[in-house]
Amino acid sequence: MRAFTELYMRLDATTKRTEKLTALESYFRSVAAEDAAWALYLFSGRRLIRAISRRRLRSWAAEAASLPGWLIDECYDNVGDLSETLSLIVPSDSEGCDASLSQVIAERIKPLPQLDEGEQRKLVMQTWRDFNAPQRFLFHKLISGSFRVGAAEKTVCQALANVAGIDAAVMAHRLMGKWEPTAADFERLCDQASAANDPSQPYPFYLASPLEAELESLGDIADWQVEWKWDGIRAQMIKRDGEVFLWSRGEEMINEQFPELVAAAKRLPDGTVLDGEVLAWEDGRPLPFHMLQRRLNRKRVEMMLFQDVPVVFMAYDVMEVEGADLRAYPQDKRRARLMQLTSEFDANLMTVSEPIDCESWGDVASCKQQAARNGTEGVMIKRRDSAYEVGRKKGNWWKFKRDPYTIDAVMTAAQRGHGKRATLYTDYTFGVWHGDELVTIAKAYSGLTGDEIREVDRFVRRHSTDRKGPVRLVKPELVFELAFEGIQPSERHKAGVALRFPRMARWRKDKPAKEADTLESVQALLAQVEARQ
Amino acid sequence: MADLIEQRDKGLYCAVGDFWIDPWEPVEHAVITHAHSDHAKAGHRRYLTMADGVELLRLRLGSDITVRGAAYGEGIDINGVQVSLHPAGHMLGSAQVRVEHKGQVAGVSGDYKVRPDPTCPTFEPVPCNLFISEATFALPIYRWADSSEVFAEINAWWRGNQAVGKTSVLFTYALGKAQRVLAEIDNSIGPIFAHGALMRYEAAYTAAGVRQPPLTYCEASAVRAQNGAALVMAPPSALGTPWMRKLGKVSTAFASGWMTVRGRRRQRGVDRGFILSDHADWNGLIEAITATGAEKVLLTHGYSAALARWLREMKGIDAATLVTRYGDEDDDADGSPERAAS
Ligand SMILES: [Zn+2]
């Protein structure tokens, strides 16, 4: 438990990926395989079953510390995390427990669900006496099913791949398969011998950079290919050894969410890798992104949803043909190969993102203005003679996005943030006017500077009118310009609309609350956007 | 009967003696508990403070102030009211103020801690009828370990950094905490450098007889020349500034009671948080307050409402919150120990 706690704290203390990698690698290298297996299990977002309710834990802690319930709530409000609060209030002088992670899980966590309440209480109280505060904190997280770690699954995967000496994509593929937190499975995951020819392995994506300079600075338009910037999920379609692998940019395999695309891609010749976008698609036009999200959120797609939200793989590049890496070829040549490969497909399942005819930069600019009407995010500008690069290398692929939509809304409530922001009020609710009332329109938590956040935090504390659980209602006084990427009808929201990716673009200190937008003006915007799609 | 000390617009006021304690606006006669900025304001006509604190007050407020220094326990008559200063254990020159008139005794704690500190005499409870106490860390999540344990951690962190060639940069409040750390840290580990904000108080500490290790003004090139062997002491305001980048490879740490909470530790963006405070923890506050035997308790700073309710419900003491301008929850909401620790 010491090594695991130290690892957790190291991951928690840094935001730098390289430091997280170092911490994870040295942990995986130094602990026994069964401990590493359990850590990996927990870090992969797999949970132990929730053995004890938070309420029960809280009342035992109150009893152990001889403190009234209200005082524990007061502490919780200050700390922002119940597991941590309880770890700090239970009295104990222990310098910590030396048992390993797998021992702790076997002896103190796994047995809990089978015990009756009295035995559970005994085991928990004993653990409080044996553990120090950071260990108690992790113990609470583990038994209440709320353990989360400050490292992305991708980083954990990378660290393990480094330790095992195999490629990260191969490791990701293996982690997606079946394995249990045992020493044997851990050693199998790290086996180097079988790693060589994993057919699922994707290429790193080439990422476009936002174009901030003038279009004209790109030179002659004849050197560039212009496409729509599709608003879907960037994905790589791989067909090798008779199998299809569909990877999202987040290095997640999404075969299960899009079985019809996987079935269609079976027709691709072996040794083919395509780059493209998965889109919700009907009658040759994209459907709004929220439709696609409904598919993405399900692991197993029911028949209904299948028909309700048809999807397409919109290919725009090819990296591999007949097993040969084509990435060094110029864009034009790759494009020709792509056309050959996809010509025989049902265009409702697999199609190619056609270049737009643009004779001048002026044409490109007006395309960008039309983007919302096409249901796209803007345009992509790709240099015709460029290779397929790795990562966000600037210069050859540019994205030129349409302007976001904006409204001015009034802050009506605030809540504390998470993690690093847990002691500050950083998550806000916004309303627009409907008569004399403010109707909630969106929640947002990004876009402000640290200084602005602290200023809003002080405002919230001083002008709180009421409290509902963790939410503080505030005097409706502050106005913010919210920017968002889309707007859609919603029955779940009181206002009848939902905004996509709302964030605070500007604090409108110049605007009195009374002059913020109205629900009517927001509904008019929705009608406008819907009419275009 | 009116209390001997009451809350007025400019601060805590003793009407019979016509003097103020730690007032936040200019007054005629101010008794100052200690030199931290939320307690010691400029602009008063006359100051009274503990003798060891006189020089610190001058450094902060100017050498031209009119200030009288008193020894701990020395009786002073102010307009017929008996006033004396008693150890608060918070920092050099920090005092509780005892005020007596016609058999009634009031105590004003200023900031205090009950555990020993090598830079000043240990806190002594002052029996009184009315006790005005600070409550900065008045929640049961705040319970300090022995300072020997904390310093063992700090020393180990410094040695560990040396082993990998990283300079150790320790952020502490510049006045009080920094000198306590210097007095308790194992200075045989390596050379110690200090940011200018800390250097200015060294002479006053040494003159008051506080043991301080040799300290060098922190010049980046000199620090780098130590190849990671050095400890650099700096105020929190230096965190994340260009000054820090010049030091080369560093490991950063913050020493404050606020480091108890993970969220605040993460907010600071340092590699390590050491839980080291010059305020009383939850148990210390209760111990100190009950030791006075006061029948009425008024609380300032921090989580005063929680402690007041606890004292009423669990101890039957008449306790309430005083709204002052000392670092309260709103001001240190960003966990800023610069303000909160003062
Ligand atoms: Zn103070």
Ligand SMILES: [Zn+2]
């Ligand atoms: Zn202070």
